[in-house]
Amino acid sequence: MNTIDTLFNISDFVTEEEREWQMRAREFAQTKIQPVIDQAFEDRRLPVELLPEVGSFGAFGMYMDGYTLPAASSVAYGLVAMEFEAVDSGFRTALSVQGSLAMGAIHKFGSEEQKNEWLPQMHTGEAIGFFGLTEPQGGSDPNTMLTTARREGDEWVLNGKKRWIGLASIAKLGVIWAKDEEGIVRGFIVPTATPGFTATPIENKLSMRASLQCEIELDNVRLPADAILPGSKGLSSPFKCLNEARYGIVWGAMGAARACLEVAVERSQTREVFGQPIGSKQITQAKLADMFVEYEKGMLLALHLGRQKDAGKLTHGQISVGKLNSVREAIKIAGTCRSILGGDGITTDFPVMRHMANLESVRTYEGTDEVHQLVIGRELTGMAAF
Template sequence: MARGEVIGCFGLTEPAGGSDPAAMTTNARRDGSDWVIDGTKRWIGLATIADVAVIWARDEGVRGFLVPTDAPGFTATAITGKFAMRSSIQCDITLDGVRLPADAALPEASGLSAPFACLTDARYGIAWGVTGIARACIDLAVEFTRERRLFGDALAAKQLTQDKLARMFVRYETSVLLALELARLKAAGPIDPVQISVGKLNNVQDAVAVAQAARQLLGGDGITSAYPVMRHLANLEAVRTYEGTDDIHALIIGRALTGHSAF
């Protein structure tokens, strides 16, 4: 996988909901020296084209397993009908008596701390990635309003337009600075996952606000496929759900502030 010779996928989320991985129902049991896995996963990226799946299942605790996707009993089906993330493949996975050798279990991945470590890095990546969407929307809105004429002048010359653009840019700059600070904290040593939740929650919400303002500035053109704003908005709505919903990150931050878990 590191050499790019095979594709992997990460099987944690289940159909009943991704926000409570501790309640997973996919199970692993010993049968002699082998493991046998039964269960279902949902919204697993690239599963239909992956060569190997990292599947999280419960026995006495939670373990990670390396599962070849051509193993008997492993089925991946692409999810269709999506309005967001259409260039990516998300899948349902069914594991029906998938038999694995003993060494398929990841030896140092016991409990939920291992998949959560992966989620923390993914959330950090999102905190950066959505700033690119915000910047793209700002660039587009500036160019469009410079060329669009309204009431005898460029739309960009209007006070309300400049107010919107200024607020969009402040949100963008704030998000970039927050992501940069997270990068510095990660470079200095282990980072508190709560800080990552702050970045993911704030930057996604800021990007949504920027894209919504860009849609307004483009008027009717903003809802057409001639411009990417509605595609960005649809994708951002998906980002608000995956790698921890807005509500989950708010609860993570709230627990850190109060000492009380509200999950």
């Protein structure tokens, strides 16, 4: 047990089953992802060979029920997300895209036939999925959606572009959100082998380099009538899926913060300046103490939101509080840890700069800081300032 767990141990607040999920995820992350992640980041490559192994221990869609899914608690899922992101945000993103967004859309809005066909395959990692909402011109305002779906006889015909879509170039299927001829946003299951579908990885990233985001083009993609998610109607449908992903980030960002804090504590004990370990200096101890307090507060907030989610009481405003706080504080913690590590902190000897870069992406996706501030402001005042 490290010093962080000694001062605040999350296992004191979770069930044995939740702790078991966490420890399985920790073992996987530390023995499978950790040994390859620095090179994968350098090579701009998601370790896709590990995705079936994530399916093997049941993490994809783990908090959903039915269709061979485990129905684990939301807290258990949060702990898994935290352990994955403690190694790399990009791999936790893959967990989120597959298990919360793609599977979540089908689980929430799909027909029984769609659920029975796809969810068991996606749970095991046999079929990888994506979630196609964001567009090049849209960013935080999906209401500007230009992707269209028109009905032609017994088919739907989709046209448009999507950008920053995780896993799309390796996926077997995806959920594409498009406006029908009445201007209503609807979801469609799109097998990636469908003619007219193209997914191109975005290569010039300085963040999330061990992750996979793509640009999608839909050129007269023809789908059968039953490709539509029958329960989806309006932007509220994809937003409900995004809330699931945002919840995972509340935990995940704290994993990145914990990883940075652990190496900063260790380095403060071994790095000597002016004849003494820097951890013996007041300023360094103050930095460590302030970071730990924010980490502990973030973990307690994540735990509270998880219990609220399992009780069916979690609101979108509360999710915004968690996402804004976790990512903002994780970025501050990573930056301060980098300063404690000195010049060596910018090297791959430590994971801190990689976490710092990745967290800038986490800050942007699933709602920027500014968007979540406005959501919280609307909850407080009753007035929308978007």
